[in-house]
Amino acid sequence: MKRHLTILCITLISLLNFIIVSSIYALPIIDGKFDTSEGYTTGYTLKLNVESGKGKKRGKGKSKTTVSGGEGDLWINQDTTSGDISLAFIQPLSLVDNSYGDNSIGWGSDAPSGKNHNYEDLTESDKAQFVFTDGNDNTVLDIVLDYAHEFSGGAVASSVTEGDGKVNTGLSSDVMATASSLEYNYNIYGSSNTELFGDGSSSPLTGSDTTYDVEDADLADWVFASVYELRVDGRVFSENGFGDVEIAVVHNSPNKIAKNKVYTQISGEIEVYVDMNEESDASSPVPEPTTIALLGIGFAWAVVRRRQKQKKMN
Structure with missing residues (x-):
């Protein structure tokens, strides 16, 4: 009987640790929609410098000068078991976005560049x-990730082998997964709202030409931020x-x-914390695996003691 109780105790501890630790330290989902709570562990603020083309002449060309493009984010997660690297790069809405066509926001005469924005610009x-x-x-x-490539049938996907994607160093198989936020939008709305995709189309209508509040509640999950996500096979780094x-670039x-x-240029590290629920804040501590294990042992031991007492009473 004691042997059975010991096995039960060990099983409960293992199961509890697996469920809780897996939920806290889960790998990010590479789908093009960035969320700090999905598993990214290290974040950096990126200073973005946009080529302006203004400068003194040098021979036939001009010296490259830049102007500020605001700040973006770079988030990284490394799987402690496989060494796989997950990465998300988010650009500010003030630089580029997934608004286009008649419903573009901050483009045209409202943009310093004076440029309009169309669906085909993104693809x-x-x-x-x-x-x-x-x-x-x-x-x-060393890879170039195409933000969004339109395949036959209108499907949209990011790629390192299609469109403008290419591999300069390494193998395409070293890239395990890629996604962009436009690809995410297509995967969510491509079937139900075909009018949002394709040459000459327009992104969802918002409350005004300066805000990103979508009027149609059914399209509320539309991601306006330009996001690149990818996962790289940890084996590419070998023993180093x-x-x-x-x-x-x-x-x-x-x-x-x-x-x-x-x-891009890294300008600072972002403080990272894990939300255990919607009411959590940065001051809420995340339980360590050791703490979780001790809780599991305590729970399992309580079960064993209860059964022993019941046996004596019988």
């Missing part, structure tokens, strides 16, 4: 270059481990500020 030219290095600063993966990732054609090329 035909936007892209970003990600360069991954290992612990010895060796470049192990993960070192760093650089977003070498972003091509937003067009953007609201100036010319198409955007350069």
Whole structure:
């Protein structure tokens, strides 16, 4: 009987740890919709510099000068078991967004660049270059991720092998998953609201031409922020481990500020915490796995003691 109770105790501890720890330390979902609570553990603020094209002449060309494009975010998670790297890059709405056509927000005469924004701008030219290095600063993966490529039938997806996507260093198989927020929007609304996608289409109507509050409640999950997400196979870093990732250049054609090329620079780290429920805040501590294990042991031991007492009474 004691042997059976011991097995029960161990089983309960293992099950409890698996459920709770898995829920806290789950991997981010690579779907194009960024959420800080989905598993990203390290965040950085990125200073974005947009090529302005203004400068003194040098030979036949001009020197490259930049203007501020605001701040974006870079979020990273590394799986402690596999070493896989999950990454999310979010650009500010003041630079580029998923509003277009008749319902574009902050474009045209409202934008410093004076550029209009169309659906095909997002699917035909936007892209970003990600360069991954290992612990010895060796470049192990250098890819260009196409923001959104329109496939036959109108389906939209990001890609490192289609459209403007390409692999400069490494293998396409090193990239386990990719997604963008426009791809997310298509996956949610592509079947029910076909009018939102395709050349000449317009994004959801908002309350005004300066806000992102969608009028139609059925389209409330539309993501306006430009988001790139991807997951890289941890084996690409070999025994040297993960070192760093650089977003070498972003091509937003067009953007609201100036010319198409955007350069990034890390300017600070974002404080990270895990929400256990909607009322949690940054001061709410996240239980450590050891604490969870002790709680599991206490619970299982209480079950054992209760059964022993019941046996004596009988």
